[in-house]
Amino acid sequence: MDDRTTLTERLVRDTDPDAVRHDWTRAEVRSLFELPFPELIFRAQSIHRRNFDPTEVQISTLLSIKTGGCPEDCAYCPQSVHYDTGVKAEKLMALDAVLAEARAAKDAGASRFCMGAAWREPKDRDLDKVCEMVAGVKALGLETCATLGMLTGNQAGRLKAAGLDYYNHNLDTSPEHYGAIITTRTYQDRLDTLGHVRTAGIHVCCGGIVGMGESAEDRIGMIATLANLPEHPESVPINMLVKVEGTPLAHGQAIDPLDFVRTIAVARITMPKSVVRLSAGREDMREETQALCFLAGANSIFYGPKLLTTPNPERDRDMRLLDKLGLVPME
Numbered sequence: 001m002d003d004r005t006t007l008t009e010r011l012v013r014d015t016d017p018d019a020v021r022h023d024w025t026r027a028e029v030r031s032l033f034e035l036p037f038p039e040l041i042f043r044a045q046s047i048h049r050r051n052f053d054p055t056e057v058q059i060s061t062l063l064s065i066k067t068g069g070c071p072e073d074c075a076y077c078p079q080s081v082h083y084d085t086g087v088k089a090e091k092l093m094a095l096d097a098v099l100a101e102a103r104a105a106k107d108a109g110a111s112r113f114c115m116g117a118a119w120r121e122p123k124d125r126d127l128d129k130v131c132e133m134v135a136g137v138k139a140l141g142l143e144t145c146a147t148l149g150m151l152t153g154n155q156a157g158r159l160k161a162a163g164l165d166y167y168n169h170n171l172d173t174s175p176e177h178y179g180a181i182i183t184t185r186t187y188q189d190r191l192d193t194l195g196h197v198r199t200a201g202i203h204v205c206c207g208g209i210v211g212m213g214e215s216a217e218d219r220i221g222m223i224a225t226l227a228n229l230p231e232h233p234e235s236v237p238i239n240m241l242v243k244v245e246g247t248p249l250a251h252g253q254a255i256d257p258l259d260f261v262r263t264i265a266v267a268r269i270t271m272p273k274s275v276v277r278l279s280a281g282r283e284d285m286r287e288e289t290q291a292l293c294f295l296a297g298a299n300s301i302f303y304g305p306k307l308l309t310t311p312n313p314e315r316d317r318d319m320r321l322l323d324k325l326g327l328v329p330m331e
């Protein structure tokens with residue numbers, strides 16, 4: 001028996017597939033990433049089936065309610081004022097316009113409506129308006145989600161009172177790689193906001209982006225950090241970097257699609273009860289890669305032609321793919 005077989009057998013034998021753990025060591029997460037591909041996918045799919053209907057995909061729609069002009073310097077983001085990407089800064093959308101978009105999303109099959117604003121953090125007067133939007137979207141019978149930057153505990157409480165179901169705040173990458181991507185706030189700032197969101201009783205949507213020049217070890221660190229949060233995020237978006245001209249990451253090396261699939265699979269195994277979202281980057285992804293991601297335990301997508309400011313597959317193309325794979329929208 002060689003070393004690799006021993007490792008695989010130990011992982012299969014020792015891991016209780018139903019356990020929700022918060023004590024993943026990096027060595028354990030690394031071992032998962034290094035499993036032979038068929039073994040990794042088999043394990044991820046087995047855990048997926050114990051926790052979800054493997055034919056269902058949760059569908060979210062994301063609307064940019066306030067675009068561009070963001071003072072943060074996230075190296076991947078076309079909405080930062082630090083980079084010349086051609087994205088024009090716009091004011092916060094009017095309530096009626098947001099509700100019209102939410103109605104259209106619901107008619108197109110979305111069950112969750114996410115509202116994104118390019119802020120470092122919301123001002124209280126802006127939050128008043130966002131709270132009205134949250135209440136209005138909720139009244140349409142949709143789940144509500146927002147991503148507005150950093151929040152105080154008080155702001156998180158106000159959003160909860162308005163009816164917010166989910167707050168998205170990504171850790172983006174490993175603690176070690178974070179400083180190479182963002183300098184205007186710290187990893188701890190992110191963790192603090194996630195804590196405020198949890199304390200307010202809002203579900204957490206938190207994941208990261210791969211393909212940002214990170215090492216394999218950084219992907220391990222990102223998943224280990226997410227899986228060791230005090231509670232697992234209910235939604236874990238795993239994004240493939242969308243390279244935008246003008247941003248510092250516009251011309252970096254692309255990640256191997258199979259490494260992306262591995263990242264999805266390890267997220268599924270380490271956070272067995274979370275919805276794992278195959279998020280940004282699908283526009284440039286082959287159908288075969290997306291199919292492998294679903295096999296690896298992804299069970300959510302963003303639906304609609306735009307993700308904030310970057311392209312996403314047209315709705316018809318997505319529906320054709322789901323049809324081909326025999327997948328249906330989660331109720």
Ligand code: SF4
Nearest residue numbers: 070072074077080118
């Ligand atoms: S990712 Fe968000 S916080 Fe960062 S620059 Fe873009 S809009 Fe601002």
